[in-house]
Amino acid sequence: xxxKNKRFGCINxxxxxxxxxxxxxxxxxxxxxxxxxxxxxxxxTSFEKPANPKPKTAxxxxxxxxxTPVPTVSFAATPTPxxxxxxxxxxTPAPVDPIAWLISHKNRWPHEVVLLETTEFPAMLGGKTxxxxxxxxxxxxSVTDITAESVFVQFHGAARSLPHKxxxxxxxAKAAMESAQHxxxxxxxxxxxxxxxxxxxxxxxxxxxGINIGNTFxxxxxxxxxxxxxxxxxxxxxxxxxxxxxxxxxxxxxDTFSDKGRITPEEFGRIDEVVNWIIEAGMFCVVNIHxxxxxxxxxxxxxxxxxFHTFSPEAEKKFRSYWxxxxxxxxxxxxxxxxxxxxxxxxxxNEGSEEKAFxxxxxxxxxxxxxxxxxxxxNAQRLLIxxxxxxxxxxxxxxxxxxxxxxxxxxxxVSVHYYAPWTFVGLSSDASWGKMQLTxxxxxxxxxxxxxxxxxxxxxxxxxxxxxxxxxxxxxKKEKTYSxxxxxxxxxxxxxxxxxxVLWDIGGAISRREPYxxxxxxxxxxxxxxHPSAVSTARQ
Numbered sequence: 001x002x003x004k005n006k007r008f009g010c011i012n013x014x015x016x017x018x019x020x021x022x023x024x025x026x027x028x029x030x031x032x033x034x035x036x037x038x039x040x041x042x043x044x045t046s047f048e049k050p051a052n053p054k055p056k057t058a059x060x061x062x063x064x065x066x067x068t069p070v071p072t073v074s075f076a077a078t079p080t081p082x083x084x085x086x087x088x089x090x091x092t093p094a095p096v097d098p099i100a101w102l103i104s105h106k107n108r109w110p111h112e113v114v115l116l117e118t119t120e121f122p123a124m125l126g127g128k129t130x131x132x133x134x135x136x137x138x139x140x141x142s143v144t145d146i147t148a149e150s151v152f153v154q155f156h157g158a159a160r161s162l163p164h165k166x167x168x169x170x171x172x173a174k175a176a177m178e179s180a181q182h183x184x185x186x187x188x189x190x191x192x193x194x195x196x197x198x199x200x201x202x203x204x205x206x207x208x209x210g211i212n213i214g215n216t217f218x219x220x221x222x223x224x225x226x227x228x229x230x231x232x233x234x235x236x237x238x239x240x241x242x243x244x245x246x247x248x249x250x251x252x253x254x255d256t257f258s259d260k261g262r263i264t265p266e267e268f269g270r271i272d273e274v275v276n277w278i279i280e281a282g283m284f285c286v287v288n289i290h291x292x293x294x295x296x297x298x299x300x301x302x303x304x305x306x307x308f309h310t311f312s313p314e315a316e317k318k319f320r321s322y323w324x325x326x327x328x329x330x331x332x333x334x335x336x337x338x339x340x341x342x343x344x345x346x347x348x349x350n351e352g353s354e355e356k357a358f359x360x361x362x363x364x365x366x367x368x369x370x371x372x373x374x375x376x377x378x379n380a381q382r383l384l385i386x387x388x389x390x391x392x393x394x395x396x397x398x399x400x401x402x403x404x405x406x407x408x409x410x411x412x413x414v415s416v417h418y419y420a421p422w423t424f425v426g427l428s429s430d431a432s433w434g435k436m437q438l439t440x441x442x443x444x445x446x447x448x449x450x451x452x453x454x455x456x457x458x459x460x461x462x463x464x465x466x467x468x469x470x471x472x473x474x475x476x477k478k479e480k481t482y483s484x485x486x487x488x489x490x491x492x493x494x495x496x497x498x499x500x501x502v503l504w505d506i507g508g509a510i511s512r513r514e515p516y517x518x519x520x521x522x523x524x525x526x527x528x529x530x531h532p533s534a535v536s537t538a539r540q
Contacts, residue, residue: 099173101173102172102176103147103148111143112142113172114139115137115140150162154242154244155244200383206247207246208500209247210501211503211510212249213274216506217252219253223257232274238277240281243518247283248283250278250288253292255293262325263325263329283336285336285337285338286385287330287337288340289326296311296315296319296346308350310350319367335382340415342364346388359402365387368386381411383413384412385415386413387415391415393416396459413466415470418469418490419472423437426476428477439482440485453499456499467497472487487521491528
């Protein structure tokens with residue numbers, strides 16, 4: 001072979017080896033992510049023969065000083081299929097019976113139900129059953145209790161139980177249950193207002209008729225019994241509901257029996273008890289600050305010579321304090337409890353002028369509203385009763401009287417009393433200012449009554465605030481024919497004009513001792529609700 005060719009052959013072989021070595025070097029660097037130095041060292045050592053090669057069958061035993069190796073994870077050749085998820089439909093909840101729901105939500109109970117068929121009720125007189133009376137289809141009757149089988153109702157003092165289907169109770173229960181589902185959750189009050197939407201005009205029908213427990217908790221001699229009333233019992237309260245009353249006004253003298261301006265636990269405890277009896281009997285209750293010695297308008301000159309017939313700073317301080325105490329104490333009571341600002345103590349004639357006297361009453365009423373509302377709880381929505389000037393129809397319906405402002409619309413009533421003409425209603429003998437009137441019922445008498453009620457009706461329509469006739473009653477002994485006529489006429493005038501008539505009673509209209517019998521005069525008055533023509537018949 002030509003030596004030159006031999007030399008070129010050797011060179012080609014060397015170049016091929018270098019090329020192959022470079023390719024191996026690059027391959028090692030790329031696939032093992034090594035530096036050039038690391039790749040070169042690994043390639044060189046791969047050609048070296050190990051000094052003590054381990055048998056291929058020798059087990060891999062890690063030295064004690066080394067970390068335990070991570071076990072090898074083996075994977076199946078094919079993944080195990082995930083079982084299909086199956087969903088069963090949610091069980092349908094058992095339907096809720098509306099009446100069963102209503103029974104467990106007593107604060108949702110309706111005040112009245114409508115009869116779906118003509119129903120026989122016992123006829124009552126003087127607390128005794130004297131026969132029966134048929135109450136026609138579509139008549140409203142009061143609800144006193146609801147059980148799984150029956151609804152217990154009253155109609156003008158006569159009570160009986162009826163099957164649910166005899167009334168529209170099922171329909172009312174369903175509506176109440178659906179309404180509750182759309183209301184926000186309770187805010188932590190002891191008793192949520194059952195009907196935050198209960199407005200004053202709706203309440204008029206629910207509270208009619210009403211009666212006072214007078215000369216009892218308002219006396220200033222001895223708590224409850226100082227003016228001759230026996231201790232008020234639960235049985236007496238229940239008898240008021242059986243007789244047909246829908247609301248009870250509870251006049252209270254808080255200041256007289258307070259402890260230096262603080263209402264005592266004994267006072268609150270006893271009023272609590274009576275208020276609860278009233279509400280449990282299905283009636284509304286109205287609590288006020290009554291005469292209480294006349295401190296609000298300094299009405300007794302001998303006692304308040306410097307502030308006579310004004311709203312003194314001391315009176316304002318006490319008024320705010322008492323209403324804050326009362327409101328906070330009863331903040332958890334439901335809508336069946338109402339507050340009335342005061343009684344008739346609104347004669348502020350020494351404030352400087354008639355205009356200032358009326359303005360003072362507006363301020364007193366405003367203090368009442370603001371104080372009660374700010375205590376929160378159910379007081380934020382509670383129905384409140386403000387006072388007309390001297391509780392007089394003409395003065396309250398006149399241009400000088402102005403209602404206070406409320407933050408909640410539709411929650412006010414205005415209180416007035418009717419004792420006109422006092423010469424007939426109150427005088428038992430002639431007085432220096434007037435002659436006693438023995439009879440009542442002439443056309444002029446009737447016109448005067450209806451004119452007064454019409455003025456008040458117009459005021460109510462103008463202000464959108466209903467009237468609460470907190471007191472009316474005969475206060476002197478006159479011939480029964482005329483007394484009954486006056487009482488029934490006033491009662492009927494209030495009913496016709498959608499006002500709440502509240503009879504003043506100190507134990508004569510309905511006995512406070514067992515069997516708590518109503519008087520014939522009271523039975524005749526209440527009959528006017530059932531038979532409106534009864535009054536006109538008596539006039540003849």
